[in-house]
Amino acid sequence: MSGSEERPEPTPPPPDAGAPHTEPTGGGRPTEPAGASRPSEPGSPIDRSDERSPVWILGWALIGVAGLVGGAWAVATGASTEVQAAALAVPFMATAIVFHHLVVTRDAGELSFERGERLADELAEDHVAATIGRRPLLVRSAVAAAALGAVGGLVGLRQLGPRRGRGSAWAPGVPLVTNDGDRLRPGDVPEGGVVTAWPQDAVDVEAAAVMVIRLRQDPLDPTDLGGVVDDRLVAYSRICTHAGCPVALYRDRDQALFCPCHQATFDARRAATPTFGPASGPLPQLPIGTDDDGFLVALDDFPVTPGPLGGEVER
Amino acid sequence: MTSPVASLAHAIDRRVGRSAPRPSLWAIDVWRLLGHLAVAMFVILAVTGLLLAIWYDPSTEPVTYQGSSELYDGHTLPANFASVVHISEDVPGGLLLRRVHVAASHLFVAATVLHLLRILFTGAYRRPRLANHLVGVGLLLLVLGMLYTGENLPFDLVSGASLRIGYAALMSIPLVGDTLAPLAFGGEFPGGDVVTRSWFLHVFVLPPLFVGGLALHLWLVHRRTPAEWPREDVDVHRCAVGRPLWPDASARFAMLGAGATALVLASAALIPWADLELEGPFRPAEAANTLHPPWSLFFLSGGLRIVPAIDLVIGPVRITNMLVAGVIIPGILIAALVVYPLIERAVLGDDIVHHELAGPLDLPLRAGVTAAITAVTLVLTGAAGVDVIAYWLRSPVEGVIWAFRIALVVVPVAATLLAVRAARRHAERAAGTAGSAGHDDAEATT
Numbered sequence A: 001m002s003g004s005e006e007r008p009e010p011t012p013p014p015p016d017a018g019a020p021h022t023e024p025t026g027g028g029r030p031t032e033p034a035g036a037s038r039p040s041e042p043g044s045p046i047d048r049s050d051e052r053s054p055v056w057i058l059g060w061a062l063i064g065v066a067g068l069v070g071g072a073w074a075v076a077t078g079a080s081t082e083v084q085a086a087a088l089a090v091p092f093m094a095t096a097i098v099f100h101h102l103v104v105t106r107d108a109g110e111l112s113f114e115r116g117e118r119l120a121d122e123l124a125e126d127h128v129a130a131t132i133g134r135r136p137l138l139v140r141s142a143v144a145a146a147a148l149g150a151v152g153g154l155v156g157l158r159q160l161g162p163r164r165g166r167g168s169a170w171a172p173g174v175p176l177v178t179n180d181g182d183r184l185r186p187g188d189v190p191e192g193g194v195v196t197a198w199p200q201d202a203v204d205v206e207a208a209a210v211m212v213i214r215l216r217q218d219p220l221d222p223t224d225l226g227g228v229v230d231d232r233l234v235a236y237s238r239i240c241t242h243a244g245c246p247v248a249l250y251r252d253r254d255q256a257l258f259c260p261c262h263q264a265t266f267d268a269r270r271a272a273t274p275t276f277g278p279a280s281g282p283l284p285q286l287p288i289g290t291d292d293d294g295f296l297v298a299l300d301d302f303p304v305t306p307g308p309l310g311g312e313v314e315r
Numbered sequence B: 001m002t003s004p005v006a007s008l009a010h011a012i013d014r015r016v017g018r019s020a021p022r023p024s025l026w027a028i029d030v031w032r033l034l035g036h037l038a039v040a041m042f043v044i045l046a047v048t049g050l051l052l053a054i055w056y057d058p059s060t061e062p063v064t065y066q067g068s069s070e071l072y073d074g075h076t077l078p079a080n081f082a083s084v085v086h087i088s089e090d091v092p093g094g095l096l097l098r099r100v101h102v103a104a105s106h107l108f109v110a111a112t113v114l115h116l117l118r119i120l121f122t123g124a125y126r127r128p129r130l131a132n133h134l135v136g137v138g139l140l141l142l143v144l145g146m147l148y149t150g151e152n153l154p155f156d157l158v159s160g161a162s163l164r165i166g167y168a169a170l171m172s173i174p175l176v177g178d179t180l181a182p183l184a185f186g187g188e189f190p191g192g193d194v195v196t197r198s199w200f201l202h203v204f205v206l207p208p209l210f211v212g213g214l215a216l217h218l219w220l221v222h223r224r225t226p227a228e229w230p231r232e233d234v235d236v237h238r239c240a241v242g243r244p245l246w247p248d249a250s251a252r253f254a255m256l257g258a259g260a261t262a263l264v265l266a267s268a269a270l271i272p273w274a275d276l277e278l279e280g281p282f283r284p285a286e287a288a289n290t291l292h293p294p295w296s297l298f299f300l301s302g303g304l305r306i307v308p309a310i311d312l313v314i315g316p317v318r319i320t321n322m323l324v325a326g327v328i329i330p331g332i333l334i335a336a337l338v339v340y341p342l343i344e345r346a347v348l349g350d351d352i353v354h355h356e357l358a359g360p361l362d363l364p365l366r367a368g369v370t371a372a373i374t375a376v377t378l379v380l381t382g383a384a385g386v387d388v389i390a391y392w393l394r395s396p397v398e399g400v401i402w403a404f405r406i407a408l409v410v411v412p413v414a415a416t417l418l419a420v421r422a423a424r425r426h427a428e429r430a431a432g433t434a435g436s437a438g439h440d441d442a443e444a445t446t
C-alpha cells in the first residue's frame, strides 16, 4: 500500500486505492468521443493533441471515403478480387486509426466501484450450485432419470427410426459398367491398372462402387478365388470400411490400396485386408465373372454390406 | 434541442457508461480482448453470410452451369456447387465475400479457442463466473457446429469427405448408429437431404442460438464484473475495476473491430482463402489425393488417423477406431471443459468467491490438467497432417503415424508432469519471495 504512493503517477491515473468512487466522475470528463470537450487536467499533453484531432479525423475520414469509393468502383467494374479487398481494407484501417486516436487522446482512465451487495442473479447461481452440492440424492435421481430416458429413447429410435440398408445393388448377373455407363470387358483394365465400376442400373450409387484391379501377381488367401477373372482381375468395394471415404489411391509397387482420408492401407492381393491405419475391416470383395459375350458381371452381392463398420454388429 | 444521436448516447451513458451509478466495466488488455475479437469476427461472418445466402442454392440437383468460369462453363454440376461457382466467378465481389467469410471464420475460431484457454489457464471459471464458463462451452460447441455445417455447403470433394465422416461418426455409435445416421442425414448418404439440412442449421438455427448465447455470455460478464489480476492500486477482491462500457470500452471495441476487419480484408487480398478447389464438385466414390478439414477440426481428423484400428465386439456392441477417435476422445475433451472446474472446486473444497485471476502455474492441479488438455489437443491437431509431414520428410507415412502414436501418449504425460513440477517450484519460489518481501517491508518501516 505504502509502495504505491511512492511510484510515479502513471497516465492515465489509476483509480484510488481503497477509495472507489461509488459515484464515478461525470463532471468535466468527455462522454462522447465527438464532443468538443476539454480534458480535466489542463496543461497535460492530452490538451495539445486534442486540439489537433478534428484535422486528423478529417484527413482519415477522407482517406476512408476514398477507399470506400475505390472499393465500390473496383467491385462494380469487376476489378480483381485483390484490388477490391485492398481498397475496402482502407476505410476500416482509417476507422481503426481514428478510434485509436480518440482512445489515446481522450482516455479518461479506469473506473472502480465496490462490488458491495451480491446481485440477485449471482445469488440464484450460487443457490443452484449449492442445491446440487447439498442434495446428492436429487442429483443422482436426475442423472438416473436422464439415463433411463436416454435408454428409452434409444430403444424407441431402434424400433421406429429408419435403418441403414443392408446389402447393395449387386446381384448375380448384374453387369459392371464404367462411369459413363459403358459395359466393361476384362481387357479394359490394363496390368497394374484400376477402373471404377458400378452396377448397370445403379451408376453413382456410392455404396455399390467397386474398383476392378488387374494385379501383377496372383491373389493370395483369403481372396475368394472363385470371384476372380483371368486369375488376376479382382473387384473390391471402393468405400473405405473406416469412415466411408472413397479408397482413391492404388500403389502398384506393393499392390496396396490407400484411403486419402486417414491413410488406411489395404493389401489388394489378400482380399483387401487392412495392413495399416485405422480401418479394421477388409474392403468387401465383389465376386466377378464374365458373361457369354465376354463382359464382366457380378456373380453375387458383396459377402457383407459395404461401407464403414458401424457400432452395430451385423447379424 | 439535442440531436437524437446525442440523447441516445446520453441515455447509454447514464445506464452503462461513465455516468451510470453502476457502470458496466470491461477489461482492456490483449488477452481479455480475444473474446471481443471473436465477436467482431462473428459480425463479419453474419454480414458476409447474409450476402452469400442471397445467391447460395442448397439443392444438390444437377444443373447446367453457364457463366464466366472457363473450367465449369457448360458442365452439369450439383446446384449448390454451381451456385458457389456462380458467386465466385459471376457475382461482382462474390469471390471477395467468400474469401472474407472463410478468413473471418479462421480468426473467429482461433480467437474463441484462445479465449477459452485464457479462461482455463487463469482460473477465470471459478465462482462466481462458473455459469458463464458453461455458457462459453456451449458457445464453443455452436462455433464447431457452424464450422462443420459451413464446410459442407460448397459440396466440393472436401465437403464430400466431411459429410461421409460425419455419417460414419454417427454410425459408429453402438446400438443406434444404423438408425441415427440416416435419421440425421435425412436418408442414406449421399442420397439424403443432408446438405439442405446443413444449410438450414448453418443459416437459420446455429447463428441465432449463438447470438442468444452470446447475449447471455456478455450480460453475465457485465453482471459479474471482470475478474482482474492482483494489483497494487486496487483491492480487486472488493472492487470491480475496468473501463466503462461507454464511451471507453465501446471505442476500443470499435477500434478492434475495424482493425480486425481491415486485417481480414488485407489477408483476402493476399491469400486465396476460398478459391474453388480445382478438384471440383462432389462426385460419388471420388476423392482427392489429400483431404483435410478446416484446421480447427484437425483434432478430430488427427485422432482418426493415428488411433490404431480397433474392432472390439462385446455382444451387440462394436467399438471401432471411429467411435474412439471421432466420438469418445472429443467427447472427453469437451466434457473436461465442463467437469474440471467442478472437480477443482470439490477437490480443493474451494467454495469462496474469486475475483482475482490466477497465474497459469499458481495451482499444480490446474496446471497439470490444462497442460494435459492442451497437449492432447495439440498432438491430435498435428496428427491431421501426417500425410503432409510424410511428404515433406520424403518418408513413409507409417513412420510418421507411429511417431504421432507415441507422441499422443508421451507428450501429454510429459507436459502434465512438467507443468505440475513447474507449478510446485513456482509455489515454493512465491513462498520464498513472499517471505523476503515481508522482510523488506519490515526493513522499510524501521
Ligand code: FES
Residues within 6 Å of the ligand: A240, A241, A242, A243, A244, A245, A259, A260, A261, A262, A263, A264, A277, A278, A279, B304
Ligand atoms: S475413411 Fe478411409 S481411412 Fe478413414
